[in-house]
Amino acid sequence: MDQNDLARIVREVLARLEKEMDPARGGKCPHGFADVDEAVEASVSAQATWHRDFNIEAKSKIIGGLRKDLLDHLEELARLALEDTGMGRLDDKVLKKELAITKTPGPEYFTTKAVSGDNGLVLEELAPFGVIASITPSTNPVASVINNTIAMIAGGNAVVFAPHPGARRSTLRAVEVINESLARQGAPCGLVATLTAISMENVDKLMRHPKVRLVAATGGPGVVHAALSSGKPAIGAGPGNPPVVVDETAHLRQAAIDVILGCSFDNNLPCTSEKELIAVNCIADELKKHMLENGAHELKAASEIKRLRELVFDDKGKPNKGCIGKDATWLLKQIDVVVPAKTRVLLIECDEEDPFVQEEMLMPVLPMVRVADFAEALAMALRVEHGFRHSAAIHSTNIDNMSLMARLMETTIFTKNAPSYASLGYGGDCPTAFTIATSTGQGPTTPLSFCRLRRCTLHGAFRII
Numbered sequence: 012m013d014q015n016d017l018a019r020i021v022r023e024v025l026a027r028l029e030k031e032m033d034p035a036r037g038g039k040c041p042h043g044f045a046d047v048d049e050a051v052e053a054s055v056s057a058q059a060t061w062h063r064d065f066n067i068e069a070k071s072k073i074i075g076g077l078r079k080d081l082l083d084h085l086e087e088l089a090r091l092a093l094e095d096t097g098m099g100r101l102d103d104k105v106l107k108k109e110l111a112i113t114k115t116p117g118p119e120y121f122t123t124k125a126v127s128g129d130n131g132l133v134l135e136e137l138a139p140f141g142v143i144a145s146i147t148p149s150t151n152p153v154a155s156v157i158n159n160t161i162a163m164i165a166g167g168n169a170v171v172f173a174p175h176p177g178a179r180r181s182t183l184r185a186v187e188v189i190n191e192s193l194a195r196q197g198a199p200c201g202l203v204a205t206l207t208a209i210s211m212e213n214v215d216k217l218m219r220h221p222k223v224r225l226v227a228a229t230g231g232p233g234v235v236h237a238a239l240s241s242g243k244p245a246i247g248a249g250p251g252n253p254p255v256v257v258d259e260t261a262h263l264r265q266a267a268i269d270v271i272l273g274c275s276f277d278n279n280l281p282c283t284s285e286k287e288l289i290a291v292n293c294i295a296d297e298l299k300k301h302m303l304e305n306g307a308h309e310l311k312a313a314s315e316i317k318r319l320r321e322l323v324f325d326d327k328g329k330p331n332k333g334c335i336g337k338d339a340t341w342l343l344k345q346i347d348v349v350v351p352a353k354t355r356v357l358l359i360e361c362d363e364e365d366p367f368v369q370e371e372m373l374m375p376v377l378p379m380v381r382v383a384d385f386a387e388a389l390a391m392a393l394r395v396e397h398g399f400r401h402s403a404a405i406h407s408t409n410i411d412n413m414s415l416m417a418r419l420m421e422t423t424i425f426t427k428n429a430p431s432y433a434s435l436g437y438g439g440d441c442p443t444a445f446t447i448a449t450s451t452g453q454g455p456t457t458p459l460s461f462c463r464l465r466r467c468t469l470h471g472a473f474r475i476i
């Protein structure tokens with residue numbers, strides 16, 4: 012190597028370093044931090060700049076660019092989430108990410124409330140909290156990151172993610188893709204950060220960090236409880252056990268198809284998916300016939316059901332983690348039952364007390380319980396939902412039944428005559444949310460959920476009538 016070669020290499024290295032330090036020139040931002048304090052500090056400074064120097068138009072443009080860039084990584088991120096967690100279905104993972112990218116509302120979602128009177132004008136607007144700690148689940152890691160990122164930064168916030176240990180690789184890659192896009196577009200570094208050293212201790216430290224202003228916990232009861240105990244305002248998006256009722260007035264073939272599609276969506280991982288079917292007895296046989304023609308396989312033999320129980324429950328009677336989000340065909344293969352590859356759901360008739368009904372299984376095993384009439388169905392649906400007030404569904408053409416169930420269930424999401432994912436925006440005219448705040452009441456989250464209300468009063472002026 013002569014002097015010229017050496018000089019060329021030095022020039023190239025310097026140019027690359029310069030580019031990497033300058034996000035506006037397509038370089039990378041530091042965004043993964045082992046240290047909680049460093050992650051929060053980076054986000055505090057980014058949030059101040061994002062809120063102060065980027066107006067609505069600039070924010071909208073960058074979020075638009077982010078959506079476009081994420082769409083280019085759809086397949087890669089879906090594949091990675093599947094490989095990383097070993098849970099779910101590739102086609103549905105692609106769809107979930109596409110929904111999060113295209114149907115999470117942006118800055119346009121905000122409106123100002125103005126009230127004028129004899130005393131002048133009062134404005135009320137939603138303003139950012141600041142830095143948000145977002146704890147994400149293993150069952151929906153990448154789509155949650157995309158959904159929360161767009162909604163949180165649309166509201167002027169920054170976010171530090173705490174990935175689930177079982178979904179570390181895919182979560183970190185999603186945050187990296189987001190940062191590549193944000194950096195190229197000149198957004199401040201640290202706006203979307205993530206912890207790389209994942210432990211309960213670090214999650215706890217993040218939630219309690221003095222400069223974290225809001226905690227969004229998406230997961231099981233443990234993390235929601237931890238978030239609510241953090242001393243911070245919290246969004247608790249906890250577990251569910253959604254019942255679906257089919258009454259004697261339903262369009263049975265369509266109801267059967269919808270239940271199969273909703274229950275098997277990403278192998279039942281979404282907290283909103285149909286987890287137990289309650290069917291009025293006089294239509295149960297016909298409903299079942301349609302389900303068997305449309306992707307369900309019924310397990311009837313006592314010996315097979317026994318083997319399935321041994322497979323899918325652990326020794327504490329809880330769902331076996333190794334079976335969560337697995338294909339119906341995979342579950343059946345483990346107990347030596349071979350079915351056509353198109354089988355999406357495993358149907359088992361049982362009674363209300365069965366753990367298949369009582370537990371949030373998160374796998375495409377659908378228990379079906381028969382009841383005498385709608386009143387009994389509704390009473391049972393209320394019991395098996397366990398008061399989570401999360402999600403429920405009905406297939407019916409009886410307006411009174413639909414209205415009564417919607418009112419009494421008090422669930423955050425209630426779906427009528429469609430697969431449950433219609434309420435996530437797929438085949439439904441609503442924005443997409445993958446953080447569905449149940450106990451804390453924000454509901455399916457939007458950018459508004461991550462903001463706080465501020466009021467400004469101008470005395471004696473600006474009334475135009």
Ligand code: NAD
Pocket residue numbers: 146147148149150151173174175176211214215229230231232233234237247248249250251281282371445446447448449
């Ligand atoms: P999980 O509760 O095991 O983990 C969620 C996250 O919380 C992880 O990052 C984990 O490390 C952390 N965590 C768990 N317990 C904690 C504690 N005590 N203190 C601090 N951190 C803690 O969730 P999972 O098994 O990956 O996800 C499945 C659950 O999440 C299901 O119950 C499902 O219904 C629920 N979920 C709810 C929503 C919603 O929007 N309501 C969305 C997705 C999943």
